[in-house]
Amino acid sequence: MSAPLNVGIVGTGIFARNKHLPTFQQHSDKFKPVACFNRTKSKADAFAVTAGIEESKVYADLDHLLQDDSVDVVDVMVPVQFNYETAKKSVEAGKPVILEKPIEANLEQAKKLVQLAESTELPVAIAENWLHLECVPIMKEKLAKIGPIAAFTYNSTGPFYPSSEYLATSWRKHPEHIGGFLSDGGVHQLALLTTLLGDIGSIAAFSNQLRKESGTNDIVFSSVKLRDSDVIGTFTYGSAFGATEKSVFLKVYGLNGSVTMNINARTCTTIKTMIGSTGEVEAEEETVEVKEQPFFGVEAEFENFYEAVSKKDKSIVKGSPRVAFHHLAIVAAFLESAAKEGTAIVVQQP
């Protein structure tokens, strides 16, 4: 067995502490946190203690972390408007890099990140954990049975949580990235939807802000047409409502059946398949429960990154900047459409 990758962690906030660090500890054969940097140094110090990082490797700036030869790969969890710059420096330092989603603060910056990734042989990954959910391959297998696919309804809604620790993050309260919470949570939904059904070609959306704490619009209701097929559908996202069940629901309609997916409390996914050409034949029905990983795909996301780095093959990366660009481009199209009274907008390509 080869040695684990030594990870330099840039940005030691909530997600680093609660999700990435436990993932590294769980996969200690593959990852070892060896260095870190945070704008507020005291937070980095505290993180280093928890992570078992030597005091001397808590760096005062990014450049010094990147100059550390013991750092093999860089794990970046900074406000997304710093993603491109951080990735660029990492690549210049010859280090593969994984960056938290959304890809960047806006499409212009995101485009530069796509170009950067496509101009190097080093793996550059966007940490979009929903691409790595256990339900994805199972859904694909079921969807293949109901084709041709005609339409879908995607609905991810939930109540507002005023005490959410994410809500208190200053870069989320005063977002420099487009879409605010709509892109923060929305790109996850769009990653799942588009990895299952294909890229979105155009969308028409209405959007509103329900809670002042959201900083900007926090609900979107849209109609959608895919890019490379005649598939149409609706996409709904919002977690700013009064009491309602937290629900992630996808129903896909084919000419030979339908597949319904419910993600229940992020622990497992229920997939119900009905196969049959019309309502007049007896449908073949099947329901399966798919257990999701405790960190909801973060584990598989890092295994994927590990494989790409250790095999020196960037094509292995599922969450490439080009893929993640699409998710943010859809959010940008939502915002543009909503600003234009719901008229359909063609989703930008990088």
Place this chain on the structure above:
Amino acid sequence: MSAPLNVGIVGTGIFARNKHLPTFQQHSDKFKPVACFNRTKSKADAFAVTAGIEESKVYADLDHLLQDDSVDVVDVMVPVQFNYETAKKSVEAGKPVILEKPIEANLEQAKKLVQLAESTELPVAIAENWLHLECVPIMKEKLAKIGPIAAFTYNSTGPFYPSSEYLATSWRKHPEHIGGFLSDGGVHQLALLTTLLGDIGSIAAFSNQLRKESGTNDIVFSSVKLRDSDVIGTFTYGSAFGATEKSVFLKVYGLNGSVTMNINARTCTTIKTMIGSTGEVEAEEETVEVKEQPFFGVEAEFENFYEAVSKKDKSIVKGSPRVAFHHLAIVAAFLESAAKEGTAIVVQQP
């Protein structure tokens, strides 16, 4: 108790035989079929036998039926492109009239019907039975508890039924009315949605034809903004898919809770209410089952018409042409938007 209204039936097709006639028989204190007319006279003859209508009152044309002084009101179930002309003649003959939905074949004709209805004191009603569902008042009561309402998802989908007797109707196979099955079934959905939440101001829609038997587009996926509020949502309708559960589903999100409605196999409606301002307070939950009438509102629709006629008060009519115009105008907006690649369309007013 006053005598029942004597009904002249114009158009003795499937719906007359299976729904209206049994409704009259069930409410024999209020309605008595006394005359009928059908383009194919043999069908009218057969209907008359079942309905107990005298042979001499099976008329060879509409004018003779309308000249019959024993006919108090006219019940019209003809291809909708004849609705305006039939209503006009009925009003000229001094007879209140109820006409099957959709209101007319297109908005121009529908507008004339609205004007006709608003230029007479006689009740002119569109038989939109979904306005009269038992769930409507209960839903309104629940919705009042979760306000202000922010958004909704309406999804009415089902499998294709190639042997449907309605599919075989020649005026449906070669529709002269806009929207084909989208308006035929869609106006029901839109009647329910808008009577609960208010009129729709603008929509953006994608639409396709999945089955050649449909004659025209048979599925629509749209995003919607209400006219007199900030409420946004999605509206989905289609009954042309492969195997899938027949489902009519409405979820309404408010700032103080949510209401979910499921119409199950058209026999009863399940309404689940959650009240609470955020996900952090314990929600007050309640689920009620509302039993629908056997003919799904047709009974109440005729009671409503009876009341308007017997009290000589047209304002009692729930399904006024102005109300029904809105439902068809939304379908027209769907078609226009879909033809323009999802451009948002303002819904026409009469």
